[in-house]
Amino acid sequence: MDRLGLLADPAVRSAFGRELGRSIEYHASIGSTQDRARELARSDASGPTLVVADQQTAGHGRGEKSWLSEPRASLLASWTFRPAPAEPALFALLAGVAVTKALRPLGVADLGLKWPNDVWLTGGKIAGCLAHGAADHVVIGIGVNVWQRELAPEIAETATSLRRAGHDIDRLALLARITSQLDVIADPANHPAALTEWRRRSITLDREVEVTEAGIAPFRGKAVALADDGALVVETPYGQERVIAGEVRVLG
């Protein structure tokens, strides 16, 4: 049973928003929840806001990547945090932890985190997080593959959905839980515990990885640690590298 569509009702949206401490915008279809939330965050008058959509027509991934969505299959949402949480890049990384902690009580175990914040389940990516930061706010966007039975051929090898992994998850319940968990990691006092959780769930640490940083030849090494600021420490034949940007591919 999926109840996200209940948010189309203004009374439900208002009650739900009060409970979560945010105003909620619901869209049956939108270009990008992230673009809309950023627009709202730039307005001085805006309080904490959550923009959620049943479908995106122009969702963002990093770089050239887009986030593919079919109607009612994904949880697609963006949250504004104003003022910006302390250590916003670390907050973005720990958003992956927030998603795993939201899914756990809904019965989804064996979740993994790939640096920096991709959420994996049974060998495929099920969720991704992307953030935009300005001086006075941060917008975090999260997409979770929930109900897809089939995935587009270009992502089928590396992505999966909760449904395909055998989990029927109500997107409304997931939305509520992710929102609560994002509020937890927005508090720097909770960063040490969240970092511990990231390391525990990591599918990147202790693995051979290939790092592609923009503009330079890829290099390989062993991911040996997650620094407290979120950097991935990779041991190479020439010493340790601190990776803070770029694509990290786990090898075998």
Add this chain to the structure above:
Amino acid sequence: MADGKGVRAEANALVEELLARLDTSDVRELEVTRGTLRVRVAKSAGPAQTYAPAPMPAAQALAQSAGPAVVSADHSIATTDAITAPLTGVFYLSPSPQAPPFVQVGSVVAAGDVIGLIEAMKLFNEIRTTKNGRVRKIVATSGQLVRAHAPLIELDLA
């Protein structure tokens, strides 16, 4: 552990890569650090240098041009008219691959205007100019890693 020969080969490959990039770029000087190996190439400031701390031998290479993998913070541009990177990450000149750039050469900017984004750990940070002026040069290349304090654009101050 790599031997000296391996380090030299790595350094030479890196220098060649940077030279190819500098050839097609307006950037004057570049620096890349990979492990204990540091390579800097410059267009007109003399020989490029490659560093590999002991016990690894240093490799040497001469460069007349190169392009940015990492734009060095150790630069010769006057900081009074350069907007610099507040953090290390990947620089983007436009909000998305399809969108027009925030600024281009000749653009007039006012303090507070967004001139680019720097991404680290999937957080895209807005980079704003703190000065008024006209863009004289785009120093950093969109899509490339920049280090904290490296120049991104140069301004003719208003």
